[in-house]
Amino acid sequence: MKFDSAATTNPIDRLKVIGQPLDRIDGPLKTTGKAPYAYERHDIVADPAYGHVIGATIAKGRITAMDLSAAERAPGVLAVVTARNAGVLKKGNYNTAHLLGGPDIQHYHQAVALVVAESFEQARAAAHLVRIDYKAEPGRFDLHAAKGSATAPEPSDLTGPIDTHVGDFPRAFAQAAVRLDETYTTPDQSHAMMEPHATLASWEGDSLTVWTSNQMVAWSTGELATTLGIPPEKVRLISPYIGGGFGSKLFLRADVVLAALGARAAGRPVKVALQRPLIANNTTHRPATIQRVRLGAERDGTITAIGHESWSGDLEGGGPETAVGQTRLLYAGANRMTSMRLAVLDLPEGNAMRAPGEAPGLMALEIAMDEMAEKLGIDPVEFRIRNDTQVDPEHPERPFSARPFVQCLRLGAERFGWDRRNARPGQIRDGRWLIGLGMAAGFRNNLLAKSGARVRLDNLGVVTVETDMTDIGTGSYTIIAQTAAEMMGVPMEQVRVVLGDSSFPVSAGSGGQWGAASSTAGVYAACVKLREEVARKLSLNSADAEFVDGEVRVGNRSIRLQAAAAEGDLVAEDRMEYGDITEKMQQSTFAGHFVEVAVDSATGESRIRRMLAVCAAGRILNPKSARSQVIGAMTMGAGAALMEELAVDTRRGFFVNHDLVGYEVPVHADIPHQEVVFLDETDPMSTPLKAKGVGELGICGVGAAVANAIYNATGVRVRDYPITLDKHL
Ligand code: MOS
Structure with missing residues (x-):
């Protein structure tokens, strides 16, 4: 759908749900510790191996020697990934330095190795056994100078x-x-967000799934494919809950690439959280x-x-x-x-x-x-x-x-x-x-960013919204649910919102304060289409149909909304685009x-x-x-x-x-x-x-x-x- 400021399908100034100060629908999950963050996906992978990241201890120069032997013999160690054994890695468009450094070092705490072991403690202990010699070169570190x-x-x-x-x-x-x-x-x-950059990676054949903490699902899916040199359709990136981003998780970072490489090397799922003392120098500021x-x-x-x-x-x-x-x-x-x-x-x-x-x-x-x-x-x-x-x-x-x-x-x-x-x-x-x-x-x-969504109506009258939009603690789940509830005329309890999965329609993502307005516009567009589907199914003229109180009304006729899905779910997908309006x-x-x-x-x-x-x-x-x-x-x-x-x-x-x-x-x-x-x-x-x-x-x-x-x-x-x-x- 192309945005047209003169024509909106909804009686959008007589709103019932949008504009209400509703509690966040993800609130109970968050406050009871049940929202599954990337590092906690025990529900999906019961027994992952653990990766510990080693960061360079010089800002500029070269690795001259690396001795992994003691680490590789240490208890529980499954693999040690370095630039020497990781295969060819390309640099994505959005990061300036390589996410796995070596032999050249571009900045302090640039990742140079990942130690993978049965437990976090074993990986950390073995990381201390990796010997790296560097030759440092002079660098420019002072903005005033x-x-x-x-x-x-x-x-x-x-x-x-x-x-x-x-x-x-x-x-x-x-x-x-x-x-x-x-x-x-x-x-x-420094962004100093609460949840560190964290990823759980799992390969099935040549297909990779990463559960991670990332603001921009489509960008980072593409960047991960580019970095690893695999087709984007072989990568699935899932980021449904994010413990703060502030821009630090707009782009692919080392945790994602290293977890993927570690999982490939160890032959089993691996999870990596950037250690807190690494984040300031390893990521961005x-x-x-x-x-x-x-x-x-x-x-x-x-x-x-x-x-x-x-x-x-x-x-x-x-x-x-x-x-x-x-x-x-x-x-x-x-x-x-x-x-x-x-x-x-x-x-x-x-x-x-x-x-x-x-x-x-x-x-x-x-x-x-x-x-x-x-x-x-x-x-x-x-x-x-x-x-x-x-x-x-x-x-x-x-x-x-x-x-x-x-x-x-x-x-x-x-x-x-x-x-x-x-x-x-x-x-x-x-x-x-x-x-x-x-x-x-x-x-x-x-x-404004173009943003898409898919909405589904089932025979219980439940409306499900799927989009790769993220919620970085901002309330995306809730305003998206409000938008769908408003458009389809159903109560909030009848709306399900599923976010942050690269298999869903591409959204605006969360960045630059464009997320809320752009992503709800995409949900609006998909709902306009679903309303047309519903009207067609019920043989009503969609232009006259009102969607209120779980019913579709035309004149004095009213039909339960779910009647439209009696023979199977109705699904609609669309996105909102803006053309040159901002020029x-x-x-x-x-x-x-x-x-x-x-x-x-x-x-x-x-x-x-x-x-x-x-x-x-x-x-x-x-x-x-x-x-x-x-x-x-x-x-x-x-x-x-x-x-x-x-x-x-x-x-x-x-x-x-x-x-x-x-x-x-x-x-x-x-x-x-x-x-x-x-x-x-x-x-x-x-x-x-x-x-x-x-x-x-x-x-x-x-x-x-x-x-x-x-x-x-x-x-x-x-x-x-x-x-x-x-x-x-
Ligand atoms: Mo914002 S700095 O685009 O997360």
């Missing part, structure tokens, strides 16, 4: 254009009445950035020049962190420039982490906006409102499909009590605590973030006291699961502001704090009451359900809102994240 060597990367679908220019930025900036020119830095960050923001404005606050440059690093062949993306779209201004530069670094592979681009980009831009508002003597909320735009400022012929950004800011200011803020910093005390209020804009693009108009989501902090006047310790997000993201499919997404993202934004940082050893080239002891993330005690308000909005240009993504919007802008609140509390402007206490004493 490599900044001068950075060049313009090749543009791709993921980056968009590398540089943009509108008007005459240098001249407008030079002539501006009020100017700001500051540089901000964000650190490398959000790359550090250096960002220069220049703003020029008239004294009345009208921005006349806006410039944003970003530097980041990655392995040879990798890509930039797209930290300037939001600056192309968020504020008006006649003269503009943005640019991205990429330095080659021999650190582990950089890649997407929740709201790649916008999350770190707004951490810079939105402090700059706060600084500029102060220079102008204008309230930061008003300064942003004054520079609102309803069109893409680089391409004024492209309007936003919907942009209630100003409403987010005004409602947020009112709900938060922004008028109680003292614009002069360092003025409000509560005992030893300095109190500050800060705000920032939130912005994240709404990406003609800009689709984005918006937020206003408001934060109150207290900073200990003696120690500099920052505590967040209150957080509010007002979000505009089209129709909210389920306010309960959407709120959970937003408060989780706000929590991640608080972590980015105050504590998260992978510490780089710039001599040896690795992230030092590569476990959950050294890599700090917020805990409950760090996070106060959080309030989330969704604007009552629908966007008819987005999907048939008029919904947009919201899972990443919640992190976008939070870091700067915290930073601006700390400035308001203390009068010290910190431009280098995370804002640890040493930086503002």
